[in-house]
Amino acid sequence: MNEQVLQKLKVLAESAKYDVSCASSGTVRRNSKGGVGNTVGGWGICHSFAEDGRCISLLKIMLTNYCIYDCAYCINRISNDIPRATLSVSELVDLTMEFYRRNYIEGLFLSSGVVRNPDYTMERLVRVAKDLREVHRFNGYIHLKSIPGASEELVRQAGLYADRLSVNLEIPTEENLKRLAPEKDHQSVYLPMKYIQQGVLESNEERKKYRKAPRFAPAGQSTQMIVGATSETDRDILRVSSSLYERPTMKRVYYSGYISVNTYDKRLPALKQPPLVRENRLYQADWLLRFYEFKVDELVDDRTPDLDLEIDPKLAWALRHPEFFPVNIQTADYESLLRVPGIGVRSAKLIVTSRRFSRVGFYELKKMGAVMKKAKYFITCNxxxxxxxxxLGPTQVRKLLLPHPAKKKDDLQLSFDFGDSFTTHEKP
Incomplete structure (x- = not known):
């Protein structure tokens, strides 16, 4: 690796850091004779972290950060005066193989700015994945970012080499997308999503008949939405997510708190910091939709279109519906147990199984992983x-469960605990 390639790597890795949809799970790709590496089964292949706390087990990089589009929210927009770089297909392939052999990474997450047109860019992304698989016999994880507007043929080719494909929706509503990114529309995003879905379903059917039939994007697809750049409520965002999850191949919707990178653009809000708490609440609500059998209108409605930032969505729902509680641990069905704050999927399954043999009490619930600090107000058991x-009423329970702010202390004031014989004095 020469100095020029390393300089490109620095620029393109920096440009790629705003895309959070770099999932690294959901597939198994075993090594073969003469091949290099493998993709382990399980959820995640993380082993190191960046300074900002993000996992970097994947080489997360862009093919180029040149772009013909002028999206208001994007650091790589054509009107920005930032360092630009482009890796050739061979440079990126060699870089990936070198990093893998040195055990720096376990896979590749590759995206790109759009140069010339979507098909030209997509064709180069496909060539990277194809060379890794066929020339270097690379069996590690590959996540490709499909370019909005790319042709069906190229998306189909990409799915034969990548473990996961993703197309970023970015802005939840067409109206706001047009306002911030006039060259884009939702149709150019939903069409590649459709191509990926068709490819995965056809591949699954083919493999039922022929065991050695090629797999198509075995880890499915994902997408990303920006939170806080536009006026959509949490209800608007979660409704889009819910409709996407109805597609059989959509594995994850990622939420990215808007980072104010283009402060000069008056179409964007002037945020001092990203809405990280809101982003976290959306992830929690997303989890409830996927695994806890909640519906969007149960979490957010006309009266409360945005999630409560002080408490998690499940607890907020419970406080709005005290008539549903308390739930009897000994007799409640699995679906009712999932509605109890502090009881998760694993705990609910263990409760249903364990109570066949003995009564479940406070101690047993703690051993099963239930968070009794929350759950005790919503259940009855021994x-x-x-x-x-x-x-107690919802208001009192909320007050008891709200995190108490830490008391501010004077750093210069020392306080020691000498037991009952001495007392210490602190400033009031």
Missing amino acids: ELPDKTILE
């Missing part, structure tokens, strides 16, 4: 000393 939400 040995529960505290009152439930029926006696």
Whole structure:
């Protein structure tokens, strides 16, 4: 690796850091004779972290950060005066193989700015994946970012070499997307999503008949939406997510708190910091939609179109519906147990299984992983000393469960605990 390639790597890795949809799970690709590496089964292949806390087990890079589009929210927009770089297909392939052999990475996450046109860019991304698989016999994880507007033929080729494909929706509504990115529309995003879905489903059917039939994007697809750059409510965002999850191949929707990188553009809000708490609440709500059998309108509605930033969405729902509680741990069905704050999927399954043999009490619930600090106000079982939400009321329970702000102390004031014989004095 020469100095010029390393300089390109620095520029393109920096440009790629704003894309959070770099999933690294959902498929198994075993090594073969003469091949290099493998993709392990399980959820995630993380082993190192960047300074900002993000996992970097994948080489997360762009093929080029030149772009013909002028999207208001993007650092790589054509009107920005930033360092630009482009890696050739061979340079990127060699870089990936060198990093893999040195055990720096376990896979590749590759995206790109759009140069010339979507098909030209997509063709180069496909060539990178094809060379890794066929020339270098690379069996590690590959996640390709499909270019909006790319042709069906190129998307189909990409799916034969990549483990996961993704197309970023970016802005939830067409109206706001047109306002911030006039060259784009939702149709150019939903069409590649459709091509990926068709490819995965056809591949699954083919493999039922022929065991050695080629796999198509075995880890499915994902997408990303920016949170806070436009006026959409959490309800608008979650409705889009819910409709996307109805597609059988959509594995994850990622939410990226808007980072104010183009402060000069008056179409964008002037945020001092990204809405990270809101982003976290959306991920929690997303989890409830996928695994806890909640519906969007249960979490957000006309009266409360945005999620509560102080408490998690499941607890917020429980406080708005005290009539549903307390839930009897000994008799409640699995679906009702999932609605209890502090009880997760694993705990609910263990409760249903365990109570066939003995009664479940406070101690047993803690051993099963239930967060009793929350759950005790919403259940009835043996040995529960505290009152439930029926006696205390939603307002009091909320007050008890809200995190208490830490008391501010004077750093210059020392305080020691000498037991009962001495007392210490702190500033009021």
